Amino acid sequence: MRVALFGGTFDPPHLGHLGIARAAAESFALDTVLFAPVGQQPLKPGVTLTSFADRFAMVRLACEQEQKIPPGTSFTASTVDAPQPNGEPNYTVDTLARLRQEMPEAALYNLVGADSFLSLRKWREPERLLELAEWIVVSRPGYSLDDLSPLALTESERSRVHLIETVHHDVSSTWLRERLAAGDSARDLLPEGVARYIRQHNLYRGN
Ligand code: ATP
Numbered sequence: 001m002r003v004a005l006f007g008g009t010f011d012p013p014h015l016g017h018l019g020i021a022r023a024a025a026e027s028f029a030l031d032t033v034l035f036a037p038v039g040q041q042p043l044k045p046g047v048t049l050t051s052f053a054d055r056f057a058m059v060r061l062a063c064e065q066e067q068k069i070p071p072g073t074s075f076t077a078s079t080v081d082a083p084q085p086n087g088e089p090n091y092t093v094d095t096l097a098r099l100r101q102e103m104p105e106a107a108l109y110n111l112v113g114a115d116s117f118l119s120l121r122k123w124r125e126p127e128r129l130l131e132l133a134e135w136i137v138v139s140r141p142g143y144s145l146d147d148l149s150p151l152a153l154t155e156s157e158r159s160r161v162h163l164i165e166t167v168h169h170d171v172s173s174t175w176l177r178e179r180l181a182a183g184d185s186a187r188d189l190l191p192e193g194v195a196r197y198i199r200q201h202n203l204y205r206g207n
Contacts, residue, residue: 004109010037013062016169020138025073039083061193093125096132108133114143134160141170180204
């Protein structure tokens, strides 16, 4: 069983997210990609996110309706990173430790984009993060993976990091929120069901 945790704010989920999940699933013959909207992102404190319920619903629609999932893989919306009852941030190291316990036999991967990976040293317990899972890092326009020396990875840590540099989706949730607030449907970059959900629930319409 080969399982990838794909955490993010997914505010909203977009075609870039689906594209990198597809690339990872194809390259690593993944059985499951767990799309896990985060309750409270530790590196984005104070940022007001759309409610977890709405983000989870959109992620579920994106996964259920995706037509191009590689054969043998499932894309699943997961609550492993749901908001904590005490309101504390969700740390990936805790999430991966829990998954490792629940699935001791699984080959566990952490799937991230280049920007997230390049901020690894700001994450809680980077060394343990690299022990708990192998990492799949996908290229993102504007973030170079040519020089990883600032991350100061040991040789053994580096061997657990796998780069996919053939994906170039120039899209972010931030940009989509701006377009949506300006009244643009942004349907070119949103899964159809997500675009519909946003319309029906009047999300991102500006304040
Ligand atoms: P925001 O603009 O709100 O920061 P985002 O578009 O970066 O959002 P997130 O939900 O924060 O989306 O990202 C979840 C994960 O997906 C992160 O690891 C991020 O690096 C990765 N990711 C998101 N969009 C892309 C993209 N276009 N190309 C590569 N990776 C991406």
